[in-house]
Amino acid sequence: MEDRVFQPRLVLVFSGKRKSGKDYVTDWILESLGPQVCCVLRLSGPLKQQYAQEHDLDLTQLLGPGPYKEKYRADMILWGETQRRQDPGYFCRLATRGVRQPVWVVSDARRRTDLEWFKSEFPRQTQSVRVQCSEETRKQRGWSYTAGVDDAESECGLDSGVHFDWIITNEANAPSLEEQLQSILKLAEEAADL
Ligand SMILES: Nc1ncnc2c1ncn2[C@@H]1O[C@H](COP(=O)(O)OP(=O)(O)O)[C@@H](O)[C@H]1O
Ligand SMILES: C[C@@](O)(CCOP(=O)(O)OP(=O)(O)O)CC(=O)O
DSSP, rough: OOOOOOOSSSEEEEEEEESSSSSHHHHHHHHHOOOOTTTEOOTTTHHHHHHHHHHTOOHHHHHHHSSSHHHHHHHHHHHHHHHHHOOHHHHHHHTTTOOOOOOOEHHHHHHHHHHHHHHHOOOTTTTEEEEEOOOHHHHHTTTTOOTTTTTHHHHHHSSSOOOEEEEEEESSSSSSSEEEHHHHHHHHHHHTTO
16 A cells, blocks of 8 residues: 555545436535535546547547547446556546545445545545436436446446445435435535534
């Protein structure tokens, strides 16, 4: 384990299926806490940056929510897994490098190794959060089943055998996000001495 100087006070590691609302919920937390306290980290950020460089692609579009990234998702998954097989914490380290806010919100954990890395580096501070919703709702948000993506570890790696500290149901007929996130926000505010 590398010598780490900076220690975050709280690390919330989010996961969830495509279009479950991971970005929506983590952006909501960032807006509530502010950028001085909270930083949203995306493990896919450094992956897409390197993939775009190696394949001469438009990084801005890869990072965006549109169809461009979906064209390359299956190959990015395979490319990323090649990197992870050599070093499971590779993208976690890159995504956390230089971050100095006390509260870290990792928006896109996908594999056991993602969760295990944070729990190993920050055992006291790490809590796991699962964002869930129905397939119907995901479809309404633009998701459709894609073989090689929705049946891959990238989408299924945390489907079973994981105890999540928090579960957020991101559905219209569920309690409001404000209500569901109240305890997590309180935890974050206490961690940041707010
Ligand atoms: N509670 C919500 N209310 C309104 N729009 C939502 C909500 N949750 C998700 N969305 C929208 O659904 C789409 C997918 O959400 P997103 O956060 O990008 O999913 P993920 O990051 O899990 O793939 C986005 O357009 C987002 O704005
Ligand atoms: C190759 C990926 O990093 C692509 C992730 O892209 P996004 O993070 O944009 O995914 P969603 O927000 O869930 O739609 C997945 C992986 O297996 O590493």
